[in-house]
Amino acid sequence: MKAPESPISVIPEPVPAVDEVDTSYLETLMGYNATRASLKVIELFTKRMAVYELRHVDFSILSLITHNPGITSRQLCGVLGILPPNLVGKISIMEKRELVSRRPHPQDGRAVGLYLTETGAKLMADAERTATALEDDVTQKLSATEKKTLMRLLQKIYL
Template sequence: MAIDPLGPASALAPTGHGVERVDTRYLEGLIGYNARRAALAVIEVFLARMAPYGLRPVDFSILSLITHNPGITARQLCATLGVLPPNMVGMVNRFDGRGLIERRPHPRDRRAHGLHLTSEGLALMIEAERTAEQLEKDVAHKLTLAQQQTLMDLLQKIYL
């Protein structure tokens, strides 16, 4: 596809009038653009709904992985989520300071710690995951359940 094959707008158009309606068709034909816009739209709702729990998207991802993988190490969280180790330290420290997780000695590596939810952390995550699931319903309300599954399957074919 070449530059501007889509209708009247053209790089050589006369300059004597403004742009009435912005033509976004080119960008909307790119997977990366659509994925980024959809992610930002979901994140916007996420930030608002998770604010009562003090969880941003990455916080939720980390705590959810600890929830479903008790004993996971910081290094494993980094590898799974694409977070760099120096940036993980502060987040884990904050969860620890909030009493949501605890670091236990790792059974086979004295350099590492196994991360576990506290009972307070578990109580928070039960509510947070419930909120996340309601949020999914709301942001995807235009899609059937089958379409939602199709969407996730196709997205995973991009990034996995």
């Protein structure tokens, strides 16, 4: 039997270090740009809403209740794309915090409307002022016309 040959040692070519990351292809993709912008806004939003103990979805739910007193859970789920079991837990926590209350729906005896409590209304007045200030901060490099255009274009994608 013949002895196995010894492996030939190959010295690998040195791998060049990346000094500057090339993101040019990614920057041509709508999803990449939308995600990067969204992550930046959510990061700042999370920091500023911590004082109110609100996450972005909680803020959205409470804002919809603020501007649509009597909105139903079904309507909230439809508008926000939340699964009903996930919303139930969130509403329960908001009730425990005394931010929202449930009342019979005026037209549909089977449905329940959601309303802000006095505590919830005070919290949302402050939280919405904070959100407006945040929007001004993150869009400060845009003109008023550019802000309107950007908003309209983004809505064209998801509406």
